[in-house]
Amino acid sequence: MKRGKPLIGIKIGKAIKILNKDDNKVEVLVKINNTDYKAINYNRLTGCVDIGDHLLLNTTAVDLSLGTGGYHFVISNLDKPDQDISEGGHIMKLRYTPYQLKVFAAEEQGSKYHEVFKKFKSLDDMPVIVGTLHSMLPPMIEMIKFMNPDIKIAYIMTDGAALPIYLSNIVKRLKEKELINGTITIGNAFGGDLDCINIYNGLIAAKEILKCDIAIVTMGPGIAGTGTKYGFSGIEQGYVIDAVNDLGGIPIAALRISFADKRKRHKGISHHTITVLDKISKTQAIVCIPKFENSKKEYICSQLKETTIQKKHKIIYMDIGNAIDVLKNSTLNMRTMGRNFMEDQEYFITVALAAKLGVMTLNDPQLKMLR
Incomplete structure (x- = not known):
């Protein structure tokens, strides 16, 4: 059986500097094979990031030189693998992909709205x-x-x-x-x-x-x-x-x-x-x-x-x-x-x-x- 080539570029990098952060997002400098890159971590998706953490990164857009501002994106924090999801909500976005996430949609049955x-x-x-x-x-x-x-x-x-x-x-x-x-x-x-x-x-x-x-x-x-x-x-x-x-x-x-x-x-x-x-x-x-x-x-x-x-x-x-x-x-x-x-x-x-x-x-x- 012919094996298909992956559509996602994935690499592991080490967080070496926090460039910017707020409650929702962290911009971090990561080192991959002795080269420094910028990466974005969405806190509500993959939790917090600290200097020294090893991060699984989606590098696809940078690999293709696309317009993402030169950022990789954090898929997972390998040093903090066990994280509980928040309560409430069952509507899935990015459905049936490895990145699916749940939200508490305003219109769903359990919502006050x-x-x-x-x-x-x-x-x-x-x-x-x-x-x-x-x-x-x-x-x-x-x-x-x-x-x-x-x-x-x-x-x-x-x-x-x-x-x-x-x-x-x-x-x-x-x-x-x-x-x-x-x-x-x-x-x-x-x-x-x-x-x-x-x-x-x-x-x-x-x-x-x-x-x-x-x-x-x-x-x-x-x-x-x-x-x-x-x-x-x-x-x-x-x-x-x-x-x-x-x-x-x-x-x-x-x-x-x-x-x-x-x-x-x-x-x-x-x-x-x-x-x-x-x-x-x-x-x-x-x-x-x-x-x-x-x-x-x-x-x-x-x-x-x-x-x-x-x-x-x-x-x-x-x-x-x-x-x-x-x-x-x-x-x-x-x-x-x-x-x-x-x-x-x-x-x-x-x-x-x-x-x-x-x-x-x-x-x-x-x-x-x-x-």
């Missing part, structure tokens, strides 16, 4: 801003809080990219600054203030448990893409738009627009956004397009003419207004694909104006009627 889901009726026109990249979070939050610091925001992290929410330094900072009121992880993503099985219950939890005014949905750090029309994990934006409509919310699609990205397929409106709004979403979203300078506006208009987007969705063209000043003066880290705000202004402005539109829908009956 179980009846909330059974009694749910509608999102009652709650605005839901649906993004595609994790880097969309800071400009969204910055604009919402600039317009009204009292607005309650829930962040729903999908499983389109990173699965542990602990990996996100953005979320950690937003929570420390009390700029978001709670986090929800759905699908195989885990580690939010609440865990839910899917986007529908994630949206219900945002409204009925976290009592938010606005929800933001997007994946965690990273995105999978292949350069093919349908081969990218951001395609989930289409399903989320439909789910928001199904539950009686107002979906606002955050477009991915850039004139700094050197890849032609991402120039102007990214082919990711065009594919989602043209082919994937079956229901209408409100779409905000900033009024950029003429040449950029014409390029975007020429892209739209080749699609059904203008017929299928409600497009609102918005003045850039104070968006540049709001974002430029932000203390949050504005970066996408290695570019900062000044290097990719159109991207961040577009996302911020989608958030602005979300705030506007809270108090404008006319905008609510656009759904």
Whole structure:
């Protein structure tokens, strides 16, 4: 019988220095065959790590030179093998893999919130801003809080990219600054203030448990893409738009627009956004397009003419207004694909104006009627 080659790179390393740590995550320097590497340990998965511990490491992404920041990931602490799991919860994530873990899902029978889901009726026109990249979070939050610091925001992290929410330094900072009121992880993503099985219950939890005014949905750090029309994990934006409509919310699609990205397929409106709004979403979203300078506006208009987007969705063209000043003066880290705000202004402005539109829908009956 032919033996298959393993799909996971596994090595043993020794912890030689703690680089950074908090309650959820430890960044540790490990030595493997006399070479030093960085590794991440998720405390809720594999317990604590101390200097001198021997660690079983997943080295796959670094072996392939993929974009994980050069980190290995701890599979097990070989010097602390016997660890009891926490009580409560029986919903499995990463099911039927060697890495399956259990969470106490908000909707499961033993949860105090179980009846909330059974009694749910509608999102009652709650605005839901649906993004595609994790880097969309800071400009969204910055604009919402600039317009009204009292607005309650829930962040729903999908499983389109990173699965542990602990990996996100953005979320950690937003929570420390009390700029978001709670986090929800759905699908195989885990580690939010609440865990839910899917986007529908994630949206219900945002409204009925976290009592938010606005929800933001997007994946965690990273995105999978292949350069093919349908081969990218951001395609989930289409399903989320439909789910928001199904539950009686107002979906606002955050477009991915850039004139700094050197890849032609991402120039102007990214082919990711065009594919989602043209082919994937079956229901209408409100779409905000900033009024950029003429040449950029014409390029975007020429892209739209080749699609059904203008017929299928409600497009609102918005003045850039104070968006540049709001974002430029932000203390949050504005970066996408290695570019900062000044290097990719159109991207961040577009996302911020989608958030602005979300705030506007809270108090404008006319905008609510656009759904």
